Amino acid sequence: MGTVLDLLDVDALLSEEERQIRAVVRRLVDDRVRPHVAGWYEDGHVPARELAREFGRLGLLGMHLTGYGCAGAPAVAYGLACLELEAGDSGVRSLVSVQGSLAMYAIWRFGSEDHKQRWLPAMAAGEAIGCFGLTEPDHGSDPASMTTRARRDGDDWILDGAKMWITNAPIADVGVIWARTDEGVRGFLVPMDSPGVTAREIRRKMSLRASVTGEITLDGVRLPADAPLPAAVGLRAPLSCLTEARQGIVWGALGAARDCLETTLAYAATRTQFGRPLAGFQLTQAKLADMAVEWNKGLLLALHLGRLADAGTLRPDQVSVGKLNNVREALAIARQCRTILGANGVSGEYPVMRHANNLESVLTYEGTSEIHQLVIGQRLTGLSAFG
Ligand SMILES: Cc1cc2nc3c(=O)[nH]c(=O)nc-3n(C[C@H](O)[C@H](O)[C@H](O)COP(=O)(O)OP(=O)(O)OC[C@H]3O[C@@H](n4cnc5c(N)ncnc54)[C@H](O)[C@@H]3O)c2cc1C
Numbered sequence: 001m002g003t004v005l006d007l008l009d010v011d012a013l014l015s016e017e018e019r020q021i022r023a024v025v026r027r028l029v030d031d032r033v034r035p036h037v038a039g040w041y042e043d044g045h046v047p048a049r050e051l052a053r054e055f056g057r058l059g060l061l062g063m064h065l066t067g068y069g070c071a072g073a074p075a076v077a078y079g080l081a082c083l084e085l086e087a088g089d090s091g092v093r094s095l096v097s098v099q100g101s102l103a104m105y106a107i108w109r110f111g112s113e114d115h116k117q118r119w120l121p122a123m124a125a126g127e128a129i130g131c132f133g134l135t136e137p138d139h140g141s142d143p144a145s146m147t148t149r150a151r152r153d154g155d156d157w158i159l160d161g162a163k164m165w166i167t168n169a170p171i172a173d174v175g176v177i178w179a180r181t182d183e184g185v186r187g188f189l190v191p192m193d194s195p196g197v198t199a200r201e202i203r204r205k206m207s208l209r210a211s212v213t214g215e216i217t218l219d220g221v222r223l224p225a226d227a228p229l230p231a232a233v234g235l236r237a238p239l240s241c242l243t244e245a246r247q248g249i250v251w252g253a254l255g256a257a258r259d260c261l262e263t264t265l266a267y268a269a270t271r272t273q274f275g276r277p278l279a280g281f282q283l284t285q286a287k288l289a290d291m292a293v294e295w296n297k298g299l300l301l302a303l304h305l306g307r308l309a310d311a312g313t314l315r316p317d318q319v320s321v322g323k324l325n326n327v328r329e330a331l332a333i334a335r336q337c338r339t340i341l342g343a344n345g346v347s348g349e350y351p352v353m354r355h356a357n358n359l360e361s362v363l364t365y366e367g368t369s370e371i372h373q374l375v376i377g378q379r380l381t382g383l384s385a386f387g
Contacts, residue, residue: 005261008296013303014076021077025084028058033088038348040210041089044203048095048171048212049129056126060085060096062104068120070104075309079251079302086255090358091211093252098167099123101245103130106176106187109240110232115189119174131172131192133163133216134238140165141371142386143178143185144235148218150179150188155225159188159196159218165365169199169214176229177218178238187232188223196221208361243316246366247309250322251302253330253362256355257295260337263352264288267341284340291333298326317379324372331359 011019032054040046055061059071060081066072073081086093104123107115107130122128139145148161159179169175175190175197192199196219205213229237265288268279278284305322308314334356338345346353363369371386378384 003258003262004265005258005292005295006299007292008300010296010299010303014080018074018077018080021073022080022084024058025060025081026087028054029084029088029092033085033092037089037092037210038351038354041091041354042209042348044205044209046091046095046210046212048168049126051092051095052099052126052129054126055096056124059124060100061126062100062108062120062124064100065104065108065120065124068108068116069124070108070120071124074306075247075314076303076306079247079306082248082252083255083258083302086252087259088255089210090252090256090355090362091208093248093255094167094208094211097245097248097252098132099126099130101248102132102241103168103172103174103176105244106132106229106232106237106241107189110187110229110237111189112226112230114226115229119189123174128173129168129171131166131168131175131214131216132238132241133166133169133175133177134242135163135165137162137164137215141368143238146178146180146185148177148179150181150186150223150228152182153222157188157223157225157227159190159221159223161218163216163218165202166199166214166216168212169216170201170212172199175216176241177216181228184234185238187229187237188227189229190218190221190223190227194221194223205361207357209357239316242366243319246319246323247305247314249362249366250305250319250326253327253359254295254298254302256359256362257291257298257330257333260334260352260355261288261291261295263350264337264340267344267350271342278340287336287340291336294329295333298329301325317375320367320372320375323367324369324376327359327363328369331356331363334359 062070063073064078150157172192177188177190198217199214202213271278337352
């Protein structure tokens with residue numbers, strides 16, 4: 001896109017406004033992320049609050065939502081922003097996705113007017129950070145079996161349980177926490193400084209190290225009567241948030257792959273073996289051609305799904321096609337690029353192995369590849385093979 005990689009001239013299918021938004025985010029990533037991200041990754045520490053404020057100033061948080069300080073951008077523009085952010089690092093894109101597409105979207109779609117006024121403008125500005133707690137230590141792909149429970153105590157609610165692998169949890173001001181109630185699964189707005197809430201950072205991750213991940217414990221957490229999101233009753237509510245966030249991943253994964261491909265093209269042009277650049281070997285060109293073809297197909301797929309979203313006709317199983325294909329192909333591209341860089345491919349001096357490691361998490365979160373295969377399988381056969 002705007003590069004030699006854009007074999008199909010997909011750029012021409014974008015509007016001037018979409019190209020401008022992409023350019024602004026690309027510049028931000030070049031200035032604010034690219035020079036530091038290898039260090040953040042190595043240290044396992046990212047200045048998430050600082051970044052959130054900068055992203056907020058640019059209108060990237062809850063960018064596709066309307067009102068309450070949100071930019072109201074179309075899905076394709078948001079997708080392009082995700083692509084550029086993830087060309088920096090999947091963890092940085094995760095910060096924006098969880099804030100905008102999971103936490104803010106849940107409040108925007110299912111919250112009361114008070115919830116929206118209280119949280120959305122601060123979250124859009126990056127002044128307040130949100131997290132989204134669905135996964136539990138014993139229940140990942142099967143959230144219907146969750147054991148976190150909310151029970152009534154007079155007008156109040158009492159929450160007990162645990163959430164695992166929750167992006168931004170240790171730095172969050174508010175959690176959208178999903179819990180079983182007598183009426184089914186409901187979403188609760190939990191101020192993270194409430195008595196009984198602890199959020200421990202998960203350390204020793206080998207992937208997404210420039211992203212904060214935590215384990216939340218809820219021990220008799222007392223919440224007021226207005227803590228539940230009124231319109232979120234049943235598992236469909238959190239699943240619709242995931243469908244929203246997956247759209248950003250469909251684009252984002254292509255950003256990580258693009259950075260790998262651009263790095264590799266430059267490397268192969270200058271690294272000489274047997275008296276000629278690596279790029280001049282037929283085997284290298286076969287790899288490069290196959291990767292570029294997959295990348296372009298992925299981009300067309302992302303754009304198609306984005307246009308369906310903007311037309312209001314996008315179905316969740318279509319999002320599964322994009323998430324399954326684009327993350328799987330992005331990971332294959334990252335691994336193949338690593339081979340072309342030889343030993344330098346395993347070095348943190350180059351971004352390729354960082355992207356490959358990050359994409360392992362992206363493959364797993366927001367529905368694993370297997371879960372998306374099952375969604376597509378159900379669409380094709382009419383039979384659910386989940387249970
Ligand atoms: C870095 C990171 C950040 C995350 N952030 C968040 C977050 O912010 N909020 C949140 O709620 N969660 C988050 N997650 C959790 C993520 O969504 C889960 O890890 C994911 O849903 C998979 O659950 P699991 O890890 O328990 O794996 P499991 O569900 O135990 O699955 C293990 C394997 O079994 C396969 N499997 C499971 N069921 C079936 C089946 N029926 N048929 C065939 N194969 C099956 C899976 O595909 C997978 O390969 C995050 C995860 C990571 C790694």
